[in-house]
Amino acid sequence: MKAGLTTREPEMLARWEHAGLYRQIQDARRDAPLFVLHDGPPFANGDVHMGTALNKVLKDFIVKSRTMLGFRAPFVPGWDCHGLPIEFKVVKESRGLSPVEIRQRSEEYARKFIAIQRRQFRRLGVFGDWEHPYLTLDPSYEAEIIRTFGRLVEKGLVYRGKKPVLWSTGAQTALAEAEVEYAQRTDPAIYVKFPLVSGTGALEGAALVIWTTTPWTLPANVAIAVDARAEYVVGDFGGTTLVVARALLEAFAAETGLALTGEIAVLKGEDLQGLQAQHPFLPRTARVITADFVTMETGTGQVHIAPGHGKDDYIAGQQNGLPTLSPVDDYGKLTEDCGMPQWTGKYVFAVNKEIVEFLRENGSLLAAQDYTHDYPHCWRSKTPVVFRAVEQFFIRVDDLRAGALEAVDTAVWIPHWGRNRIAGTVESRPDWCISRQRTWGVPLPVFYDVSGAPILDPAVVEKVAVLVAAHGTNLWFAKDDAWWASELGLPPGTSRRNDTLDVWIDSGVSHEAVLRKRPELAFPADVYLEATDQHRGWFQSSLMTSVAMNGCAPYRTVITHGFVVDKDGQKISKSAEYKKPTHAEHFVDQYGADILRLWVSSVNYTDEVPFGEEVFKQVAERYRGFRNVLRILLANLSGFSGGDLSGATGIDRWVLSRLQEVIAKCRAAYEAYDFRAVFETLNQFCAVDLSAIYVDITKDRMYCDAADSPRRRATQTVMQACFDAVTRLLAPILVFTADEAWEFAGRAGSVHLETFPEPDAAWRDEALEKQVEEWLKLRGVVYQQAIEPARQAKTIAKPLEARITLQVPADQIARLEEAKNELEEFFIVSEVHFVPGPEVAASLAKSPHAGCARCWRFLPSVGQIAAQADLCDRCAEAVTAIAECADGDMGTPSPHQPIAD
RNA sequence: GGGCCUGUAGCUCAGUUGGUUAGAGCAUGCGCUUGAUAAGCGCAGGGUCACUGGUUCGAGCCCAGUCAGGCCCA
Numbered sequence: 001m002k003a004g005l006t007t008r009e010p011e012m013l014a015r016w017e018h019a020g021l022y023r024q025i026q027d028a029r030r031d032a033p034l035f036v037l038h039d040g041p042p043f044a045n046g047d048v049h050m051g052t053a054l055n056k057v058l059k060d061f062i063v064k065s066r067t068m069l070g071f072r073a074p075f076v077p078g079w080d081c082h083g084l085p086i087e088f089k090v091v092k093e094s095r096g097l098s099p100v101e102i103r104q105r106s107e108e109y110a111r112k113f114i115a116i117q118r119r120q121f122r123r124l125g126v127f128g129d130w131e132h133p134y135l136t137l138d139p140s141y142e143a144e145i146i147r148t149f150g151r152l153v154e155k156g157l158v159y160r161g162k163k164p165v166l167w168s169t170g171a172q173t174a175l176a177e178a179e180v181e182y183a184q185r186t187d188p189a190i191y192v193k194f195p196l197v198s199g200t201g202a203l204e205g206a207a208l209v210i211w212t213t214t215p216w217t218l219p220a221n222v223a224i225a226v227d228a229r230a231e232y233v234v235g236d237f238g239g240t241t242l243v244v245a246r247a248l249l250e251a252f253a254a255e256t257g258l259a260l261t262g263e264i265a266v267l268k269g270e271d272l273q274g275l276q277a278q279h280p281f282l283p284r285t286a287r288v289i290t291a292d293f294v295t296m297e298t299g300t301g302q303v304h305i306a307p308g309h310g311k312d313d314y315i316a317g318q319q320n321g322l323p324t325l326s327p328v329d330d331y332g333k334l335t336e337d338c339g340m341p342q343w344t345g346k347y348v349f350a351v352n353k354e355i356v357e358f359l360r361e362n363g364s365l366l367a368a369q370d371y372t373h374d375y376p377h378c379w380r381s382k383t384p385v386v387f388r389a390v391e392q393f394f395i396r397v398d399d400l401r402a403g404a405l406e407a408v409d410t411a412v413w414i415p416h417w418g419r420n421r422i423a424g425t426v427e428s429r430p431d432w433c434i435s436r437q438r439t440w441g442v443p444l445p446v447f448y449d450v451s452g453a454p455i456l457d458p459a460v461v462e463k464v465a466v467l468v469a470a471h472g473t474n475l476w477f478a479k480d481d482a483w484w485a486s487e488l489g490l491p492p493g494t495s496r497r498n499d500t501l502d503v504w505i506d507s508g509v510s511h512e513a514v515l516r517k518r519p520e521l522a523f524p525a526d527v528y529l530e531a532t533d534q535h536r537g538w539f540q541s542s543l544m545t546s547v548a549m550n551g552c553a554p555y556r557t558v559i560t561h562g563f564v565v566d567k568d569g570q571k572i573s574k575s576a577e578y579k580k581p582t583h584a585e586h587f588v589d590q591y592g593a594d595i596l597r598l599w600v601s602s603v604n605y606t607d608e609v610p611f612g613e614e615v616f617k618q619v620a621e622r623y624r625g626f627r628n629v630l631r632i633l634l635a636n637l638s639g640f641s642g643g644d645l646s647g648a649t650g651i652d653r654w655v656l657s658r659l660q661e662v663i664a665k666c667r668a669a670y671e672a673y674d675f676r677a678v679f680e681t682l683n684q685f686c687a688v689d690l691s692a693i694y695v696d697i698t699k700d701r702m703y704c705d706a707a708d709s710p711r712r713r714a715t716q717t718v719m720q721a722c723f724d725a726v727t728r729l730l731a732p733i734l735v736f737t738a739d740e741a742w743e744f745a746g747r748a749g750s751v752h753l754e755t756f757p758e759p760d761a762a763w764r765d766e767a768l769e770k771q772v773e774e775w776l777k778l779r780g781v782v783y784q785q786a787i788e789p790a791r792q793a794k795t796i797a798k799p800l801e802a803r804i805t806l807q808v809p810a811d812q813i814a815r816l817e818e819a820k821n822e823l824e825e826f827f828i829v830s831e832v833h834f835v836p837g838p839e840v841a842a843s844l845a846k847s848p849h850a851g852c853a854r855c856w857r858f859l860p861s862v863g864q865i866a867a868q869a870d871l872c873d874r875c876a877e878a879v880t881a882i883a884e885c886a887d888g889d890m891g892t893p894s895p896h897q898p899i900a901d
Numbered sequence: 902g903g904g905c906c907u908g909u910a911g912c913u914c915a916g917u918u919g920g921u922u923a924g925a926g927c928a929u930g931c932g933c934u935u936g937a938u939a940a941g942c943g944c945a946g947g948g949u950c951a952c953u954g955g956u957u958c959g960a961g962c963c964c965a966g967u968c969a970g971g972c973c974c975a
């Protein structure tokens with residue numbers, strides 16, 4: 001059967017595609033109320049991983065179940081195509097490519113993986129408009145990205161500022177983290193005095209001391225950071241009054257030879273906050289600020305802050321309103337802004353030495369050593385990297401924050417704590433830097449006039465959008481400044497740069513580019529569903545752009561799922577040491593897509609989601625349970641052409657009643673996106689109510705009653721209802737198996753065109769359900785106390801050989817006697833007698849009667865009919881009836897044809 | 902280090918507003934059946950509810966802390 005799935009599923013897939021099943025479903029729901037699940041685009045890179053599969057299958061559960069709940073639920077899959085990981089791979093493969101070439105190859109790369117992932121998603125049984133996905137590299141999509149930027153400009157939400165980036169002075173380009181490699185190099189480590197110019201008492205005449213390994217950043221110094229809670233000593237160090245963190249006094253003495261000779265005062269870092277200290281060579285002061293990244297590992301506990309030359313420095317600068325200075329050019333040479341003419345034009349790593357000498361001469365230098373450390377280098381030019389502030393464009397998040405927080409509360413967050421998570425990130429996020437110095441992306445549509453000032457004009461941006469919609473963004477890279485200037489009616493001399501937009505803008509505007517553009521969709525979406533990392537990612541970028549443009553959230557409900565973890569609860573590492581399979585294809589090839597889907601339905605997706613071989617083996621067992629139940633129902637229904645419930649017994653009505661509950665529970669669970677509850681409910685119903693109880697008990701009548709006996713027909717009617725409902729309810733999960741069963745049952749069309757069954761209150765019978773619960777308790781006693789011991793003792797082999805004596809409280813006997821025949825069937829024994837007693841107890845005797853050759857029950861009627869001496873009265877009658885209307889030998893029941901194996 | 906979250910049998914999960922000996926399915930063991938048979942049925946074993954304190958007549962459920970794990974920041 002396992003082997004069956006992996007070959008049968010692709011066959012069914014081919015049939016679906018040939019028949020255009022997705023189209024059929026959409027057509028069938030043409031006038032139904034709309035339900036939009038908007039696909040968050042996966043990155044077009046790599047194979048479909050278990051996490052991606054989990055995400056897509058959950059989405060498919062929603063789309064299919066809403067469809068079966070009566071909605072029109074289109075699914076337009078998408079891919080995120082731009083971005084560094086692709087560009088990086090392309091550039092790594094072959095160097096020296098022009099931007100146009102990089103973009104060509106990046107697109108090829110993205111399209112290759114879109115094709116691969118699309119095949120893998122389809123293989124999972126995910127329905128959608130796979131022929132027309134949305135791609136962020138489509139010219140029409142790119143144009144929407146550019147238009148959105150224009151709208152943001154129009155609303156005054158975009159500004160230009162400086163921010164430090166990793167910069168390769170060898171390649172004159174910004175680098176991403178991934179493009180940096182670490183190598184050892186030796187730099188001067190220096191201790192520098194900053195005399196205090198404010199401060200009274202003990203601090204009068206004292207100097208702060210910083211430690212740095214990048215002397216060339218001193219011209220950009222604007223502050224000194226201390227740890228607010230740490231203790232600092234103001235003391236005499238061989239004639240000069242210095243401030244040093246207490247924790248570093250010893251190390252300071254060892255490194256500089258300056259030992260504390262007299263303690264003047266002790267202060268907390270926070271007491272130093274706000275003081276001004278004289279810059280060692282520039283006519284300005286550095287302000288003392290506090291920062292939580294100050295450590296007591298090296299230095300003095302006082303950190304030189306140059307916001308233009310470090311990430312921490314920049315953040316601290318933003319928080320304290322400090323200017324971002326960065327007097328370094330593209331080649332790593334100091335510019336005249338450094339304020340020291342003798343250093344201007346010199347390479348920063350060369351000028352270090354001169355700076356140190358200068359400090360030594362002017363008395364600011366307390367000590368200098370060579371310091372060897374791991375330092376980032378450009379992976380391409382191998383030159384040491386600098387942090388350098390460059391012009392960037394930002395979105396004013398402060399102007400959006402209040403609106404975004406309000407919008408958060410208009411959406412439903414599943415699980416509910418998702419609300420806190422996104423609110424937290426929205427509250428704390430700084431302005432959004434939307435420019436990147438990359439090639440594989442949508443160009444930042446900004447021009448510069450001859451003086452170098454940016455032209456931020458929505459009308460110009462719109463013109464760019466129109467050109468891009470027609471020709472794609474390659475145009476930006478293929479044409480020169482003069483072409484663009486003339487095309488857009490800008491003055492000659494207008495130039496443009498090679499910045500691209502942050503890829504979070506790409507996917508973050510999908511509500512504009514997809515929800516509003518596709519005729520079959522609508523804004524806002526009913527549901528967004530992604531992993532929890534997207535609270536900071538797509539959920540937030542989409543929220544910000546939508547609040548900016550629409551003043552509301554782009555979604556009504558946001559569902560998040562956890563990450564997949566292996567069965568030990570460890571995260572699935574992408575590193576080389578992690579050897580276990582993590583690709584969906586591995587599990588699909590081994591077990592089948594339906595089993596992968598059943599796995600998704602069986603876990604609590606709001607937590608971390610465990611998987612692994614053991615988990616899959618277990619799920620595969622459960623799959624067999626479902627499959628076998630469908631099979632036996634189909635087998636029992638073979639030749640059945642409709643009937644009624646006139647011959648129904650208690651157990652039939654009980655199953656029918658239970659079925660109504662199952663239907664109601666499953667529908668409610670699907671509505672609440674609680675697929676695990678669907679799984680549990682159907683599993684319980686199939687494994688226990690149907691397999692262990694109903695089907696087992698009714699075997700006797702299915703095999704031995706006359707084919708058209710009212711009792712048998714009633715049972716088939718009930719089984720028909722069970723099969724029909726279970727197959728439909730299972731369809732969103734076991735997409736292939738359910739449709740296969742539907743086909744075997746002779747139904748026209750796909751089960752995926754159907755709707756879910758609706759519970760019929762008329763069939764609910766809670767009194768009966770209670771009664772059967774009591775019977776089940778009695779059955780437990782019968783098996784525990786009578787049948788099981790007798791089997792172990794080899795008194796009997798099968799329960800039908802047993803005559804049970806059941807002791808029950810006297811007041812219950814009359815009621816039980818009434819149901820005596822049903823209880824014999826229910827216990828699957830030949831005879832039951834009731835005797836009064838203080839408590840429920842069961843005992844057993846081997847039946848004194850002969851066994852019927854046909855139904856295997858031991859009954860007094862066996863042998864009473866001379867013509868059929870080995871049969872009981874019921875079987876004799878059934879055989880006679882068969883003989884009258886048929887010619888074949890039907891004395892024993894024919895095994896039903898195995899169906900759907 | 903900070904924010905959000907998770908931790909119940911070997912596995913996946915239930916455990917209603919705190920209230921009797923904590924449940925299910927699967928897996929395991931033993932047995933039965935051989936008319937669901939690369940199936941089916943029965944019985945059994947298995948949990949100091951992560952740990953430690955606290956509130957309460959009573960806590961898997963409430964509170965605090967610890968440990969372990971996840972995501973996002975730093």
